[in-house]
Amino acid sequence: MALHLPLLPLVASTTTMTQAATVVCQQNQHQYRVIAANRSAEKGGIRTNMALSTARTLVPQVRVLDRDLQAERLAMEQLATFATAWSPTVVIQHDRVLLLEIGSCLRLHHGLPALMKLVHKSLPSEKLGCRIAVTPTPASAVLCARSGDDVCVTDRARLISRIGSVSVQKMKLTRRQHTLLMRLGIKHIGDLLRLPRDGLARRLGLELLQDLDRLTGKRPDPQPIFKPPLCFEASIDFEREMSEVEQLLPEAKRLLARLEQYLQRSCAAIHHFEWRLQHENHSCTQVPIRLSRPRQRTTLLIGLSQLALEASFPTEGVTQFALYAHPLTLSQLKNMSLLPSTEPCEPDQLLDQLYTRLGHRAVRSICCHPDHKPENAWISCQPGVHKPVFPSAVRPLWLFRSPRPLLIQNGRPCFHGPLELSRHERIVANWWNETPVQRDYYQAQSNRGPIWIYRELETGDWYIHGIF
Amino acid sequence: MSFDLSQIRKDIWRGTSGFTNTLSLPTGYPQLDQCLPGGGWPLGALTEILVENTAETPLWLITPALVALDHEQRWQAWVAPTGIPYAPALANAGINLSKMLLIHPPARNDLLWTIEQSLGSNICSAVLSWPQRLRGTASRRLQLAAERGRSWGLCFCSCSHAQYQTMAALRLLFRPNRRGAEVTILKCRGGRPMKNLQLIREVGPPGYSG
Numbered sequence: 248m249a250l251h252l253p254l255l256p257l258v259a260s261t262t263t264m265t266q267a268a269t270v271v272c273q274q275n276q277h278q279y280r281v282i283a284a285n286r287s288a289e290k291g292g293i294r295t296n297m298a299l300s301t302a303r304t305l306v307p308q309v310r311v312l313d314r315d316l317q318a319e320r321l322a323m324e325q326l327a328t329f330a331t332a333w334s335p336t337v338v339i340q341h342d343r344v345l346l347l348e349i350g351s352c353l354r355l356h357h358g359l360p361a362l363m364k365l366v367h368k369s370l371p372s373e374k375l376g377c378r379i380a381v382t383p384t385p386a387s388a389v390l391c392a393r394s395g396d397d398v399c400v401t402d403r404a405r406l407i408s409r410i411g412s413v414s415v416q417k418m419k420l421t422r423r424q425h426t427l428l429m430r431l432g433i434k435h436i437g438d439l440l441r442l443p444r445d446g447l448a449r450r451l452g453l454e455l456l457q458d459l460d461r462l463t464g465k466r467p468d469p470q471p472i473f474k475p476p477l478c479f480e481a482s483i484d485f486e487r488e489m490s491e492v493e494q495l496l497p498e499a500k501r502l503l504a505r506l507e508q509y510l511q512r513s514c515a516a517i518h519h520f521e522w523r524l525q526h527e528n529h530s531c532t533q534v535p536i537r538l539s540r541p542r543q544r545t546t547l548l549i550g551l552s553q554l555a556l557e558a559s560f561p562t563e564g565v566t567q568f569a570l571y572a573h574p575l576t577l578s579q580l581k582n583m584s585l586l587p588s589t590e591p592c593e594p595d596q597l598l599d600q601l602y603t604r605l606g607h608r609a610v611r612s613i614c615c616h617p618d619h620k621p622e623n624a625w626i627s628c629q630p631g632v633h634k635p636v637f638p639s640a641v642r643p644l645w646l647f648r649s650p651r652p653l654l655i656q657n658g659r660p661c662f663h664g665p666l667e668l669s670r671h672e673r674i675v676a677n678w679w680n681e682t683p684v685q686r687d688y689y690q691a692q693s694n695r696g697p698i699w700i701y702r703e704l705e706t707g708d709w710y711i712h713g714i715f
Numbered sequence: 716m717s718f719d720l721s722q723i724r725k726d727i728w729r730g731t732s733g734f735t736n737t738l739s740l741p742t743g744y745p746q747l748d749q750c751l752p753g754g755g756w757p758l759g760a761l762t763e764i765l766v767e768n769t770a771e772t773p774l775w776l777i778t779p780a781l782v783a784l785d786h787e788q789r790w791q792a793w794v795a796p797t798g799i800p801y802a803p804a805l806a807n808a809g810i811n812l813s814k815m816l817l818i819h820p821p822a823r824n825d826l827l828w829t830i831e832q833s834l835g836s837n838i839c840s841a842v843l844s845w846p847q848r849l850r851g852t853a854s855r856r857l858q859l860a861a862e863r864g865r866s867w868g869l870c871f872c873s874c875s876h877a878q879y880q881t882m883a884a885l886r887l888l889f890r891p892n893r894r895g896a897e898v899t900i901l902k903c904r905g906g907r908p909m910k911n912l913q914l915i916r917e918v919g920p921p922g923y924s925g
Contacts, residue, residue: 594790594816597836601818605825611817613802625802633813639803644774646799695771695891696916713801714771 249388250330250345250366251395253295254376255322256283256314268306272299273314282314283376319343326370328475331512333366338470344389346470349381359401382406385468386461390417407463411437418458424451436462475513478573481505488527488564492556495568499552502570507545516541517572522552525567532561537607539598547596554604598630615639619676620684621712622646640672641690643699643713650710653700660702660709664694675704690715740867743779746914747898751885752906756780759865760884760904761858765874769845770797772871773891775916781841782809784867789840792816792833795826797845797871827853834868835860841867848872854881877901 256271268288272279279299291306302309323339330337333356336348349362356362359381370377380391380398387410391398394417400406413436415428427450433439439447439459448456460466483498499522510516518541522534534555542548601610611627614634618624621642628634653660660666670690677683685704690697697715702708739753748754756762756777766772781791791814793800806812816839820826826846833842834857842861849857849872861868874888888899895916900909 594836594838597790597832597838600832600836601829605818605820605829609819609821611819612813612815613800613805613817614812615802615806622799625799627817630816631813636806636812637803639807642801642804642807644778644801644804644808645772646801647770648798692893694893696773696775696893696895713798714773715775 248334248347248349248366249340249380249382249385249392250347250370251378251380251389251392252326252343252345252375253378254283254285255343256319257285257312258322258375267310268293268308269310269312270299270302271312271314272302324473324476327473328509328512329369331473331475333362336470337473338385339473340389342393344392346385346389348385359399363399382409384462384464385470386458387463390462393417403464407440408437410462411435411440415439418455420455424455427451475509477513477515478571479506479509479517480569480571480573482523482567482569484567485565488566489568490564492553492560495556495565496549496553498568499556499570500549502568503545503548503552506570506572507543510543510545516543520548520570520572522556523567523569523571524561524565525569526561526563527566528563530563532559534559536603539595539602547599551599551603554600558604594630619674620682621674621688641670643715646713647711650701650712653709653711655709660691660700662691662693662695662698662700662711666691666693666698666700668700674701688712738865740780740783742776743783744776744914744916746912750900750906750909750912752903756867757884757904758867759862761854761861761868761870761882762885763849763854763870763872763881763883763887765872765877765886765888765901767874767890769847769871769873771891772796772798772845773889773896774800776889776896776914777843777869778805778808778810780867784840785809785811785814787840788814790814790816790838792818792839792842794818794829794833794842794844795820795846796843827857830868830870831856831860833864834866835864837864837866839864839866841869843869843871845871848876848879849881849883850879851881854883858882858884 257269268285268291270281270284270288270293273282281293281295281297281299281302283295284293284302288302288306288309291309293302293305293309299311323343323345327337327339327345330345330347334347334349334352336351338346340346349359353359353362356365363379363381366379378392378395378397380388380396382388382391382398382400383403383406387406390410390413394413398409400409415433415436415438416425418436420428428439433442436459440463444456457466461468481502483502489495506517506520517538519535519537521536524532524534526532536548536551536555598610610630612630612632613625614628614632615637616624616626617637624639653662655661656665668689668691672688673686674688675685686701687704688699688701691700695714698711699713699715700709700711703710738758739751739755740758741755742748742751751757764776784791791810793815795818800817802812816833818829818833820829826844830842830844830846833839849870857868857870870883877888883902884904886901886903888901890897895914898912898914900906900912902908
């Protein structure tokens with residue numbers, strides 16, 4: 248199946264569609280030529296490949312746009328990505344043609360008529376001037392679509408009779424080949440096919456013969472398959488400045504819906520994405536959001552986006568709102584359990600919410616650390632990581648953030664009254680680095696229960712370090 | 716003719732029997748279990764423990780319950796603890812550290828939001844928090860979130876706020892002493908307030924000779 252989109256330059260070069268006569272032109276050998284013309288321009292007699300001066304004489308008030316090849320390429324890639332929903336094999340052909348291999352996915356779409364209907368419905372055919380040709384070989388599909396009719400041929404015998412009536416000028420011909428064919432009186436491809444092959448190869452060159460063979464399917468015609476790019480960008484421009492998060496949320500929802508569609512089409516998932524808020528003075532606020540694991544569904548992301556936008560919403564108004572997501576990773580779908588309780592819960596959803604509002608540094612887990620210094624015997628780590636547990640001596644469940652000095656009465660340490668000391672433990676460590684410890688620890692029974700105290704060996708000061 | 720209504724209608728609550736339909740978790744201290752309706756900490760509800768100094772949290776009171784909750788394989792969130800839950804000792808006590816979340820929200824608003832999200836997410840079996848004080852609306856929201864997420868919400872607050880009403884299902888005033896603690900049940904859903912309950916700490920820290 249080939250889709251020819253002659254009006255794509257028109258759509259790509261302008262953001263506002265008008266009914267007024269408009270043409271897109273490109274400089275070609277010192278002369279501006281019309282590449283695409285809209286309907287009202289065509290009514291005025293303007294045709295493609297016409298010189299711009301001729302077009303201006305025909306319709307004096309015609310609006311002329313320069314061809315934007317970059318935008319056209321982007322639009323083509325977007326369409327190709329869109330087309331991967333219909334077939335996995337999509338090829339971008341030069342000169343605004345999209346080629347799809349549909350033979351292998353007809354059953355999926357319940358037959359050719361249903362697929363055609365779907366394609367017609369999904370594409371803004373009117374705007375793009377889209378022509379669809381369905382033929383057994385890629386080259387013939389491109390040829391038919393470019394010749395300007397809707398063609399639907401599925402068997403090879405009918406294909407030859409159908410392309411027989413197409414003008415030879417639609418083929419790629421050199422000037423020499425063209426004049427020779429005109430001189431021989433050959434106007435249609437059918438005439439070419441009827442000629443003896445060896446003579447054709449001798450007079451017009453082997454390449455033309457090979458082109459003909461590709462058209463009829465006698466020669467294989469492999470095509471480079473389009474791969475959707477692994478990044479997503481979409482933006483919305485506002486006519487007036489937006490100054491509230493609530494105003495942006497519906498737009499965010501729309502952009503995320505587009506992202507989700509895109510992710511499903513390209514079997515991808517996102518690990519992090521970014522909102523970019525453009526201001527009047529061309530400065531830009533970036534709001535990045537990281538997810539704890541790659542996701543394909545974006546239903547949860549709207550809540551996260553709201554949290555992140557609320558946290559870092561700029562004071563200036565927003566004129567453009569954009570969503571960037573890349574790189575994308577290929578999604579690895581996990582099997583979910585049927586029964587809810589059999590599998591341990593994954594905290595991803597909660598973690599993502601917490602990370603987005605509080606930041607990654609505020610949400611941690613703890614684990615043991617092999618260090619003799621008591622306050623270093625634990626470290627914070629990333630949640631969900633299994634770390635080894637080291638056997639330790641008797642330690643208090645609750646440690647103070649920093650040891651507190653104890654009151655001394657009659658030469659003995661006190662904590663809400665006198666203490667009974669037991670279980671002495673000397674910790675001398677880290678003399679080999681900058682934080683040496685020389686402490687005598689005791690378990691002490693106080694009027695508030697058992698506590699953990701120590702005496703600094705160097706100074707002789709008493710401290711309380713934790714409670715059991 | 717004797718007519719016992721409770722024989723016909725099982726759902727009628729008689730003051731002495733207490734609620735039996737709420738889930739509860741044994742505290743590990745039989746003296747306390749006897750006084751609590753359902754025989755333990757109420758699950759899917761908010762428990763408020765009032766202490767004199769929140770920087771000296773009596774973790775020994777709740778560790779047996781936290782260890783018991785471990786089989787649920789859900790997470791346990793610690794929100795804004797005022798000290799350091801000491802990993803080596805917690806691991807010794809049998810708490811699964813890999814299922815622990817330690818969250819330090821930067822502002823008070825974030826703190827309440829974090830507690831509510833963690834309680835209501837259905838991902839945490841217990842959410843321990845140190846909000847210092849808890850008032851009407853906030854406590855109501857947390858209580859509802861705990862119900863929604865079937866989670867044990869636990870707040871350590873300062874006892875100077877004991878006179879304010881909160882919506883917690885259980886409010887305890889905790890005073891540690893030499894042998895254990897003196898617990899006053901200020902409020903208890905489905906049970907009765909009780910004064911000066913002596914809690915004797917037999918379950919010491921592992922290896923503690925005391």
